[in-house]
Amino acid sequence: MIGAQWIGRELGSSVLLVERGRLKFFAKAMGETNPIYFDEAAAKAAGYADVPAPPTFLFAADLDSGLIFNLLDQMGVALSKVLHGEQSFEYFAPVVAGDVITFKSTIKNIYSKRAGALEFIELEGLAVNQQGESVARTRNVTVVRN
Amino acid sequence: MPGPTFDSVAVGDDLPALLLPPLDRTTLALFAGASGDHNPVHIDLDVARSAGLPDVFAQGMLGMAWVARLLTGWAPQAQLRRLGVRFVGITQLGNMISCTGRIVEKLEADGERRVLIDLRAANQFGQTKIVGEALVALP
Numbered sequence: 543m544i545g546a547q548w549i550g551r552e553l554g555s556s557v558l559l560v561e562r563g564r565l566k567f568f569a570k571a572m573g574e575t576n577p578i579y580f581d582e583a584a585a586k587a588a589g590y591a592d593v594p595a596p597p598t599f600l601f602a603a604d605l606d607s608g609l610i611f612n613l614l615d616q617m618g619v620a621l622s623k624v625l626h627g628e629q630s631f632e633y634f635a636p637v638v639a640g641d642v643i644t645f646k647s648t649i650k651n652i653y654s655k656r657a658g659a660l661e662f663i664e665l666e667g668l669a670v671n672q673q674g675e676s677v678a679r680t681r682n683v684t685v686v687r688n
Numbered sequence: 689m690p691g692p693t694f695d696s697v698a699v700g701d702d703l704p705a706l707l708l709p710p711l712d713r714t715t716l717a718l719f720a721g722a723s724g725d726h727n728p729v730h731i732d733l734d735v736a737r738s739a740g741l742p743d744v745f746a747q748g749m750l751g752m753a754w755v756a757r758l759l760t761g762w763a764p765q766a767q768l769r770r771l772g773v774r775f776v777g778i779t780q781l782g783n784m785i786s787c788t789g790r791i792v793e794k795l796e797a798d799g800e801r802r803v804l805i806d807l808r809a810a811n812q813f814g815q816t817k818i819v820g821e822a823l824v825a826l827p
Contacts, residue, residue: 571723572719572750572756573754589766605725622727622738624727625748627775629752629772631770
């Protein structure tokens with residue numbers, strides 16, 4: 543069982559440079575074809591300062607920090623036992639190539655169902671860009687199958 | 689191509705569906721690298737089997753990325769205010785996912801006009817994999 547002592551724990555902050563090549567790779571991997579996700583000129587013509595990060599990219603950036611995987615490791619949870627339960631994003635401003643995003647995540651809740659057969663880890667995060675502007679709030683539920 | 693406007697859409701309207709090809713291992717490998725989700729259960733058959741799973745399976749966030757494509761293919765991403773999903777089923781190799789969305793509410797908030805969209809991703813057998821909702825601002 544994952545102890546309730548984790549609730550409220552802040553996972554610290556991580557900083558990610560949003561690289562243009564990474565964004566294009568991500569867009570390709572998700573089967574995106576719209577040129578604004580691949581071509582700077584097309585992105586600028588569409589009103590973006592550079593190639594935009596697709597809507598779910600911020601979770602990728604969050605994973606890069608290793609905070610979530612480290613947390614699971616510290617909790618003694620095997621990666622083969624976890625499933626993604628829920629994910630949401632609230633968007634305040636675009637994220638484009640060249641941005642430097644700082645994430646702060648907090649463990650909002652930990653609870654179990656089916657007499658502990660399933661445990662749930664709920665994280666909330668805030669992403670802030672290099673201008674100090676909040677770009678997104680994220681919420682994430684990881685399911686652990688015991 | 690001009691995007692949808694608030695006055696041109698109605699509650700009950702369906703977004704043009706996004707239909708994906710059968711899921712293959714290459715897509716899982718590319719998405720693992722691109723997304724930063726290096727959990728081997730999605731890319732390494734040996735690891736999946738040793739964990740008692742029949743095979744590798746899709747990252748949840750791959751399905752969510754497809755659901756996001758449904759939205760950004762309909763209205764510009766800059767108009768997306770919120771996207772939230774629940775992962776309700778595992779997407780297996782060979783699954784052909786359809787992402788669909790329906791406008792369920794028209795509203796005004798924070799000084800702009802928005803639509804609430806119910807979202808669903810399901811495979812070719814009608815098994816639901818993802819449910820969710822999005823809030824999109826429309827001019």
